[in-house]
Amino acid sequence: MRKTVIPLVIWYSLALITSCKKKPAAEPQQFITLQSTASFPMGSAVNSPRIKGSYYYQGTLTTEYNSITPDYELKFDWTEPQNGVYNYTDGDFLVAFAAQHHIRVHAHNLIWHQALPNWVINFQGDSVAWENLFKTHIESEAAHYKGQVASWDVVNEAIRDDDGTLRNQDVNPGDGSIWRRHLGPDYIARAFQYAHEADPQALLFYNDYGQEWNSVKLDSMIALVVGLKNRGVPISGIGMQMHIDINADNAGITTALKKLAATGLKVHISELDISVNPGNDPNIVFTSALQIAQAGKFQFIAETYRATVPAAQQYGITTWEFSDADSWIPAFFHRKDWPLSFDSLYKKKPAYYGLLKGLKD
Ligand code: 9MR
Numbered sequence: 001m002r003k004t005v006i007p008l009v010i011w012y013s014l015a016l017i018t019s020c021k022k023k024p025a026a027e028p029q030q031f032i033t034l035q036s037t038a039s040f041p042m043g044s045a046v047n048s049p050r051i052k053g054s055y056y057y058q059g060t061l062t063t064e065y066n067s068i069t070p071d072y073e074l075k076f077d078w079t080e081p082q083n084g085v086y087n088y089t090d091g092d093f094l095v096a097f098a099a100q101h102h103i104r105v106h107a108h109n110l111i112w113h114q115a116l117p118n119w120v121i122n123f124q125g126d127s128v129a130w131e132n133l134f135k136t137h138i139e140s141e142a143a144h145y146k147g148q149v150a151s152w153d154v155v156n157e158a159i160r161d162d163d164g165t166l167r168n169q170d171v172n173p174g175d176g177s178i179w180r181r182h183l184g185p186d187y188i189a190r191a192f193q194y195a196h197e198a199d200p201q202a203l204l205f206y207n208d209y210g211q212e213w214n215s216v217k218l219d220s221m222i223a224l225v226v227g228l229k230n231r232g233v234p235i236s237g238i239g240m241q242m243h244i245d246i247n248a249d250n251a252g253i254t255t256a257l258k259k260l261a262a263t264g265l266k267v268h269i270s271e272l273d274i275s276v277n278p279g280n281d282p283n284i285v286f287t288s289a290l291q292i293a294q295a296g297k298f299q300f301i302a303e304t305y306r307a308t309v310p311a312a313q314q315y316g317i318t319t320w321e322f323s324d325a326d327s328w329i330p331a332f333f334h335r336k337d338w339p340l341s342f343d344s345l346y347k348k349k350p351a352y353y354g355l356l357k358g359l360k361d
Pocket of ligand 1: 241
């Protein structure tokens, strides 16, 4: 019998037609990611050069996370390097990137005693002039990003570690606050009011560190935010930074989360990283025992956040970057460390799986 030979060109045309007419593709695979697993937003600090410079970075970010916190792009020294000279280019890039990828922007920050431009540090003026500087900064930046960011860290790290009072004069070089010195103790309430007037839809946060190990600081932070809330100051939430290490006391973490949740405000774990080398050991090796301890701590934090903070108050968990290649810790403390969920080649670490497990089990 004569075989039917279909000329190649027809064969390809048929193949093309059948492939076009194919029954609807099966449901896309539901990839398991941090953001698909969590019942609240999963965030990372990011910076614009990394997004522009690496597809690994960009791909991991957009796959795993649905919230970002700009690392430096919205800080005062970056947005107004000289008096009246504004630089929103990098911040604008980040909010446009986030909008394109349906990512929430948690803006960071308006008022901090660090990351100030020299013209502010050297500013001479009476209390009226200082108030004007302060108000103008908050209003112009919050207005610029109005409608483009979901929330702001309005005031960052205003409380002292040693006695829980407001930073004021320097105890150690640079750790006091020019804001408190020039504006008086109620500057925090006014910062929230000015931010709210400029962007009434944005959720406004007080952000600080040390809640899990410093009960004096924790209690004064709670007194501060509850006092603001009771006065009708527009505060929506509190940020618990959580720059911790693998030895962090679990009971301290649980107590802090419970107390923060009891304020009724939203609670954002806002800058999480878990150092494995808090002792600055120059010969440290990132052994599997350390990797497992770190994974367990990530898991514990996610589980405890879910168990202690009511769903309506869960603003999300944000890590301070996501790859060990990009953590601030090795450079800042001059040591080896691996504090995040992805390794320096953007591969998932046990820490990633610990976090994932804590988000769902
Ligand atoms: O990680 C941030 C680093 O890249 C910046 O140079 C620095 C100064 O702007 O701020 C670091 O982020 C800090 C954050 O803004 C507030 N909490 C502590 C963070 C780590 O130092």
